[in-house]
Amino acid sequence: MPDKATARLTQRDIARLAKVSQTTVSLVLNNRSDASARIPAETRDRVLKVIRETGYQADPLARRMTKQRNQILGVFTYESVFPSASGDFYHPFLAGIEDRAERLGWDLLLFTSAPVTDGHRRIFHENNRLRIADGCLLLGREIPADELARLIAEDYPFVSVGRRDDAGGPVPYVGADYGTATRTVAERAQALGHRRIAFVGLGEGAESSADRLRGFRAAAGPRAPHLPTLDRPPGEVLDDLLDRRITAAFVEERADAIALYAAAAERGIDVPRDLSVVALGDATRAAASDLDFSGFHVPRRAMGVRAVELLEAVLSGTATEQQLLLPCELTDGITLTPPEGA
Amino acid sequence: MPDKATARLTQRDIARLAKVSQTTVSLVLNNRSDASARIPAETRDRVLKVIRETGYQADPLARRMTKQRNQILGVFTYESVFPSASGDFYHPFLAGIEDRAERLGWDLLLFTSAPVTDGHRRIFHENNRLRIADGCLLLGREIPADELARLIAEDYPFVSVGRRDDAGGPVPYVGADYGTATRTVAERAQALGHRRIAFVGLGEGAESSADRLRGFRAAAGPRAPHLPTLDRPPGEVLDDLLDRRITAAFVEERADAIALYAAAAERGIDVPRDLSVVALGDATRAAASDLDFSGFHVPRRAMGVRAVELLEAVLSGTATEQQLLLPCELTDGITLTPPEGA
DNA sequence: CGGCTTTAGTAATCCGAATTAGCAGCCGCA
DNA sequence: TGCGGCTGCTAATTCGGATTACTAAAGCCG
DSSP: OOGGGGOOOOHHHHHHHHTSOHHHHHHHHTTOOSTTOOOOHHHHHHHHHHHHHHTOOOOHHHHHHHSSOOOEEEEEESSOSSOSSOOOSSHHHHHHHHHHHHHHTOEEEEOTTSOOBTTBOOSSSTTOOGGGSSEEEEEOSOOOHHHHHHHHHTTOOEEEESOOOOSSSOOOEEEEOHHHHHHHHHHHHHHTTOOSEEEESOOSSSHHHHHHHHHHHHHHOTTSOEEOOTTOOHHHHHHHHHHTTOSEEEESSHHHHHHHHHHHHHHTOOTTTTOEEEEESOOSSOOOOOOOOEEEEOOHHHHHHHHHHHHHHHHTTOOSOOEEEEOOEEEOOSSOOOOTTO | OOGGGGOOOOHHHHHHHHTSOHHHHHHHHTTOOSTTOOOOHHHHHHHHHHHHHHTOOOOHHHHHHHSSOOSEEEEEESSOSSOSSOOOSSHHHHHHHHHHHHHHTOEEEEOTTSOOBTTBOOSSSTTOOGGGSSEEEEEOSOOOHHHHHHHHHTTOOEEEESOOOOSSSOOOEEEEOHHHHHHHHHHHHHHTTOOSEEEESOOSSSHHHHHHHHHHHHHHOTTSOEEOOTTOOHHHHHHHHHHTTOSEEEESSHHHHHHHHHHHHHHTOOTTTTOEEEEESOOSSOOOOOOOOEEEEOOHHHHHHHHHHHHHHHHTTOOSOOEEEEOOEEEOOSSOOOOTTO
């Protein structure tokens, strides 16, 4: 068999076989029926027959040269898409994205060519390939403001999964309303009788962190205690809480809540009798626990879905509101009960 | 700001700014220095300066029109890439693929535009977009032979992750050596004194199933019992095993092994004292268990890595062996001990 | 029958980059 | 002074398909 026996068919080939021009093939394929492109059924059928017989498929790339849309949805993740330390925070987002992309007939392009350095990827590295995609979704706990600013400046269509503020311009996003959710559970705790409550976690940096602390303060007042967790063993945090006679801890990171719970169990401190523990979201680090924490979950799958929808709206110019906050899913759980003596 | 102030730059624009021709820009970009393309340093620098100042990026698709490679690696999964019933059998494969793709500077294109119907995707649906990618990796427990045949016929570069036989031509693959692994653990059980051993599972259909049964029979003989699991409650399978006075069960699907173990525990049957249970691979269905089963694991991550490497070799024409079987990782585990009375 | 419209189709051009062919200008050498 | 060879660069073409502009032929009307 000669080398190029299987060389790819082109419209020119189809045209030759059907005894029409390449233009006609294109018109038939695109099912055009304007006044300026009338193809009688007979000719159309002849062309379609050849197409069917040969199994011809239009080259999607050539197509994109003239059309504006490519049906490729870029997905940029600031960490690995498929992390081996499978805390798998991203998985539900991606599941939602995949679901909606499939429905829209889009393919997903993961920008794995951007190398991970220091645990992060950067969009704008030498020879970035963003433009292959029609638009792009951004995933990551923290996204450098300068990258967002550049995307906006370059007028590149994108949507951030997670709220972003700081970029010298409005950032299109689909986020979760951490603030309201945190405030709601804090108020719920107060209604149960908790008077000494504390926020445990970073409370700054990423918008999601700051939002939670803000929501907490909205319920608990500006002077309510805030305990950092960074680089502190959970036992130390626990001591701190007990020293201050805290009755309910609002833990930003679920993984920390799990660790705190484990530390308490080790010391014979009963959760929730001696200390209520509220988880403000989902684990972004690997952490296994079946425990049904009180608190809330991030609507990750829904966020993925809505992000795709928003990007589609942006691309087709029909987007009205470009910033979307989805409510979190409150869970009653078993780690929040009235404090002793209440 | 006018609408198209940020319109995409082209080589023509760069050429105009640097006062050279588009050809020269292209030559500089591709760093050509043939006899037929001599660009003195001065001109080269001038062009590069403009490119740097404008942040110009070549359109990868236009590039693909003329070059053959696009640095895009297609990934076709026959089920969802991000399954919500996260048994997550695929995750390690994808992690390996991502890892190697990143190292090669490739992006990953997930063909989510192929709709999932009846739990399956099909490659060759109306308007397939395979050709956007340079080549493609195939993932899935069962891949329709006709699709493989067509890929081969069309001379499309691909590699299957998992061994495939039936396609009227050699299928390039990176598989796991289920046969040898199964045979090895079966022989190990026999060495421990097991005389009445049985294969539990499908044993046919996918190559991986058939391979395991073959490996089992190589050790246990052609008449060794084979119990199906399909649509049977695990308790029934357990009864069957006990009725036949089996001392060690070789379970194809880890999820079934877990279910069997649970059924045994419920009846007060001790594993491994009363019955050894060997898991022949990893769970392809959602199934949680911390239990350290005796048996083996599929080298999924390594398979992903090697598949990318093989595809790269195929694309660059340096592939020698196109079919690769990787050894499975045997695990001693705690569910295989000598039978009572041995 | 001549002019006008509609029909059916095609030639030419474009998208953005890569590549091929080739053109001026200059140098060196016989 | 004439010719070959080198240098530095560009015009033209290509990839595969979409689109625009246009033409040839047929149909219609008065």
